[in-house]
Amino acid sequence: xxGSFVNVITSNTFQTIAQNTDSCVKIETGLKAVGRPAFTxxxxxxxxxxxxYAATKEFLYQLLCFGIYLAIIPPIFKNGGFKLAQKIFKKxxxxxxxxxxxxxxxxxxAYMTPEERRLAKNKKFLDLITxxxxxxxxxxxxxxxxxxxxxxxxxxxxxxxxxxxxxxxLAKGSIEFSSIIGSVVGLTILAPEISHLILHPIMKxxxxxxxxxxxxxxxxxxxxxxxxxxxxx
Amino acid sequence: xxxxxxxxxxxICISLGKHNDALYAVLAIAMFxxxxxxxxxxxxxxxxPKSKKYAAFREGLTEAIAFGSYIATHKLxxxxxxxxxxxxxxxxxxxxxxxxxxxxxxxxxxxxxxLCNLTxxxxxxxxxxxxxxxxxxxxxKLDIKENANPLPAMQVYSPKLSENSxxxxxxxxxxxxRNYGMKVGG
Numbered sequence: 277x278x279g280s281f282v283n284v285i286t287s288n289t290f291q292t293i294a295q296n297t298d299s300c301v302k303i304e305t306g307l308k309a310v311g312r313p314a315f316t317x318x319x320x321x322x323x324x325x326x327x328x329y330a331a332t333k334e335f336l337y338q339l340l341c342f343g344i345y346l347a348i349i350p351p352i353f354k355n356g357g358f359k360l361a362q363k364i365f366k367k368x369x370x371x372x373x374x375x376x377x378x379x380x381x382x383x384x385x386a387y388m389t390p391e392e393r394r395l396a397k398n399k400k401f402l403d404l405i406t407x408x409x410x411x412x413x414x415x416x417x418x419x420x421x422x423x424x425x426x427x428x429x430x431x432x433x434x435x436x437x438x439x440x441x442x443x444x445x446l447a448k449g450s451i452e453f454s455s456i457i458g459s460v461v462g463l464t465i466l467a468p469e470i471s472h473l474i475l476h477p478i479m480k481x482x483x484x485x486x487x488x489x490x491x492x493x494x495x496x497x498x499x500x501x502x503x504x505x506x507x508x509x
Numbered sequence: 510x511x512x513x514x515x516x517x518x519x520x521i522c523i524s525l526g527k528h529n530d531a532l533y534a535v536l537a538i539a540m541f542x543x544x545x546x547x548x549x550x551x552x553x554x555x556x557x558p559k560s561k562k563y564a565a566f567r568e569g570l571t572e573a574i575a576f577g578s579y580i581a582t583h584k585l586x587x588x589x590x591x592x593x594x595x596x597x598x599x600x601x602x603x604x605x606x607x608x609x610x611x612x613x614x615x616x617x618x619x620x621x622x623x624l625c626n627l628t629x630x631x632x633x634x635x636x637x638x639x640x641x642x643x644x645x646x647x648x649x650k651l652d653i654k655e656n657a658n659p660l661p662a663m664q665v666y667s668p669k670l671s672e673n674s675x676x677x678x679x680x681x682x683x684x685x686x687r688n689y690g691m692k693v694g695g
Contacts, residue, residue, distance in 0.1 A: 285607025
């Protein structure tokens with residue numbers, strides 16, 4: 277039981293997800309979309325209608341966040357940030373990856389054993405690593421040789437990382453850093469503003485309004501009383 | 510770009526490339542949400558100032574709970590990595606990474622909503638009471654102003670108006686109210 281649990285959390289797929297900002301934020305937003313409305317519905321402190329309203333609103337808000345995230349992060353911040361980092365760190369000699377996807381595919385394969393890299397399930401990642409990708413800091417050695425080369429270079433990626441230079445970490449880190457910035461911008465600035473424009477009309481279309489909203493009723497009643505009295509007076 | 514900024518950025522990227530904890534992104538989101546959402550709420554000119562303050566405080570508090578929960582869960586879960594790795598022979602670093610992601614999932618999906626359900630209402634009630642303590646001062650000031658308006662109502666109590674039976678009833682009612690110290694809006 278414990279062994280299989282550890283096997284799952286140490287598997288390559290789980291490790292790739294855990295090290296990837298994009299996946300982590302997607303999972304977090306997905307869980308929020310389910311967890312928050314569920315617990316709002318359970319909460320007995322408020323009446324049923326208000327709970328329903330709050331849970332639906334929260335669910336729609338998190339869905340919207342998820343949509344904004346999918347639309348903004350991969351094309352703009354992940355790829356854009358990576359391209360920008362390639363320009364900024366040009367003199368560091370980063371391998372000329374065409375895009376963030378290619379870099380992440382290399383990173384995913386780099387932490388496997390050479391045998392694992394050749395498995396059919398990893399072919400989609402291996403196909404992305406083209407022959408022209410070289411490491412300028414290692415006499416233009418082919419990255420494909422690092423991964424599945426027939427000579428001794430195969431499987432030396434870790435050695436390359438630890439001893440030779442940190443360029444692969446720099447490339448991967450630039451993707452993660454721009455993804456974190458994108459997540460913050462998307463989820464803390466864009467999502468509340470867009471939700472303000474979209475959520476209320478949606479709630480109105482589905483006729484979802486809080487029936488027992490005391491906060492709205494109380495001021496109306498208290499305002500009405502003095503007016504009536506003034507008129508009588 | 511200055512060399513200081515360049516080196517800082519390079520260090521951050523290398524560090525994130527080496528080890529990108531699932532916690533970093535969620536903490537950054539919670540922290541900025543905790544600042545930005547109340548700011549946006551307070552900037553909304555259409556809302557009532559009291560409601561704005563309440564909503565902004567509530568939003569800030571929710572994110573503060575989220576921020577604290579992520580750190581607390583992470584601190585509680587990570588020490589389990591070494592014994593787990595020793596027992597199963599797995600790499601401690603990999604176990605740590607896995608547990609970190611699990612703690613984020615657990616916190617986002619269960620711990621934060623539960624904590625918010627349990628703590629938000631009592632805290633907000635306390636805050637409301639605190640604000641309401643100040644309200645009677647403003648209310649009493651308003652009452653003084655409002656008392657100025659009902660004064661003409663005293664004319665209803667004049668003998669001229671008491672000829673009408675309807676006005677007489679009103680007079681009796683208003684007199685009794687005055688005797689019991691009732692105020693407009695009191």
